[in-house]
Amino acid sequence: MGVLKISRELITRMISHALDEYPLEACGLLGGDAELAKEVYPARNDAASARVYTLNPLDHLKADRAAEATGHEIIGVYHSHTHSEAYPSQTDVAQAPDPSWHYVLVSLKRTQPVVRSYRIVAGTIVEEDVVEL
Template sequence: MVIPAAVRDEIVAHARAGLPNEACGILAGADGRVERFFPAEPDEPSPYYYRIESRDQIRIMNEIDDAGLDLVGIYHSHTSSPAFPSRTDAEQAFWPDAVYVIVSLAGPEADVRGYRIRDMEVTEEELITA
């Protein structure tokens, strides 16, 4: 998936601003390219869990529809573990067509990676910054 550098930077800044809790959001675009980042509110902020708040979820999904874009990714941060899907991430992955983008803030530099998750099976999806 192609992600513009400006959008990548926006996501990392959003993840840092959300500390000490996980941050989350939705990525919209078309043809495997991210066009827009929609920051989302977590239902109950936590350092180790996120769930996009339901009213925020429908608002953003409608905005994506109205913009003529598709849901292409779902992003969240890991505050202290690597940028790899946890067991919770895999168990609660209900969007097999989306790239799950994880921003790890465990190290000094943010690590941003993408994955497809289907039926608990995790496949890395290369994120190409352009």
């Protein structure tokens, strides 16, 4: 089973971004090294939708460069589900671009936001532990 190690501060930033964009879905990238997240990069959702997201490619490029400048790389993506559980949808699975990435879901369905992380490899979803540092 995989693991995502991430600080409470970075988790809080993802939740804040999700709340800021509500009722639209928010999305962004995680920078770091393998299982250790060192930074989050909020991105624009070009779909501007409450049900889908398309991560702005220029924001992706900038995040990629910023991660590289600090000796890291993009290790995953996060996005919010505003009205459903923190579990990858069929759309998420079908469009998951990289089997080495962490797929973090921030669900705003309940009063308290829920953050979970998954690996998606060849269409199979496996939840991983989110370990707070």
